[in-house]
Amino acid sequence: MTDLLGDLKRTHHCCELRNTDINKEVVLMGWVQHRRDHGGVIFIDLRDKEGITQIVFNPENSNAVHEKAQEIRNEYVLGVKGKVIARPDNMLNPNMKTGAIEVLIDELCIFSKARTPAFQIEDRVEASESIRLQYRYLDLRRPQLQKNLLARHKATMAIRKYLDNNGFVDIETPFLTKSTPEGARDYLVPSRVNQGEFYALPQSPQLFKQLLMIAGFDRYYQIVKCFRDEDLRADRQPEFTQIDMELSFVDEQQVMETAEGMIVTIFKKVLDIDLVTPFPRITYDEAISRFGLDRPDLRFDLELRDVSDIVKDAGFKVFANVVKNGGLVKAINAKGCATFTRKQIDELTNFASVYKAKGLAWIKIKEDLWQSPIAKFFTDGEKEALKKRLDLEPGDIVFFVADQPKITNEALGQLRNELARRLGLILDNTYEFTWVTQFPLLDYDETEKRYQALHHPFTAPLESDIKKLSSDPLAVKSRAYDLVLNGIEIGGGSIRIHSTELQGKVFNCLGIDENEANEKFGFLLNALASGAPPHGGIAFGLDRLMMLLCQEDSIRNVIAFPKTQKATCPLTEAPSKPSTAQLQELSIKISRIEE
């Protein structure tokens, strides 16, 4: 039989007691971390969410209690009453906050016995992820995850306080809502009341927050779940949390400043780090040109250099032809890495091929020669120009990618990150932010043969580019901005379109005619026509932000109950098959492909 709580009341947490508490009568409650039974005296490390205290059962103190303590095992839940005593002088434990004292127990309640845990509840014991997820309640007892979730709590508290202080109003928006075209795949929810019809779970509260601006709330925020039915990654889950906000009567600068203030507050509260603002701001074009990616990692240099003009007439036909066909030849100088072996170069070539690069040309710069399969194709003049452009010195190795601009930039940009990882250029505990602005408004979908919104269809184009919407849509830049931290996009937003005419024009570019626009976004167009303030906003990925703050490499370690890569939950075994009755009620039939 286990014990009931009775009138036992906790007086302290397991991290609190010190020398100054000696002789106090205390009551602790917690889990058994370790038991050390010496036959006579029994030591137990009692753990709660705050820490650990050593408690002692001594037969000389109470035989009956000592007897009962012998059945205690790991992870049992105890309530104990006893006296705080000093440890013998040579028995202090400097590794524990409570290492100067221990509690000699007079009264023991065993609230719960525990079956042997599937894995040991210690940070140094790393169980496989599927076991950890199956027994997530055990996993969550580990100090690391407790620390991460407490940090997440601190962050959200700081966010709410900051936004409240800045006049933002927390307003909830529906989860059962309407499917929107474009964007990610929707999660659908069948409607029982309206047979054959479905709600969609929101990919973001985008349209609702715009409606709130039109309603006059001026500043809105929400820490809210969003749903996208796409494949998972280490930093991506089908349900994730956004810090979502929207402001009226603001331009890009004001949104970015407000967001910066929030990030500064979070870093101060969670990590006690003082960030310097304003964060650097670079345009999309500059980011791509210098770093190859729209989310540059600014913790290291290794910038990309365009050498297309130098090699356009070179004897190396691969380069020359790429330039002739509108492609780009860019290069990256890995200073001092001419010692790379053939194997290392092959690995980097394979790495680049993942991003569609057809090859990775290289030149090792030695004291008196260029060692390379391609060096012989360059004239002295071309070599001199390359040397100058790429700052080539003996001991360097330079890598080239030649392809269509998109591939060249992506492959070399990713290679830049990989080189930095391999060369150890990335220091721990560094946080390099940058805003990336003026994204293209549209890109062209080759498979569907039409333009697509890069951000979303409600993003405003730069005012000066509006006239290009019909003549040269791909040249139109938008009033969108992303916040990038250490090469990872943690937030993004834009100034929105607040006029029906402009919104119509953009829909037009996207191939959405008036009928379709009215059918899908009629409510937004009506709202815009009913007095819409200029407005814009931003949303941050809370999971990603916490992943970076907690120095984790997966968002699963900052989410209490995350999904596996196949979007399942090993703990609850979701998703699962509905009953026939449920399906009938919804008038849904499963057409089986297998079984």
Add this chain to the structure above:
RNA sequence: GGGGGUGUAGUUCAGUUUGGUUAGAACGCUUGCCUGUCACGCAAGAGGUCGCGAGUUCGAGUCUCGUCACUCCCGCCA
């Protein structure tokens, strides 16, 4: 949809290259001893469908094929 990695005791792993006796280690667990440990110690013990299914072979943890799960990445993620 595609590519890579992993899968052996409750847990983490070794063993697979080159098929061959009874599949090992550490931690955990059980029992006994132990009054100053703190990753306690000592002794003994239990614990295995080598992910699953076929195949090759005298013989498969090891080789082949298929399949499942977990994971990383590409595609996808306005």
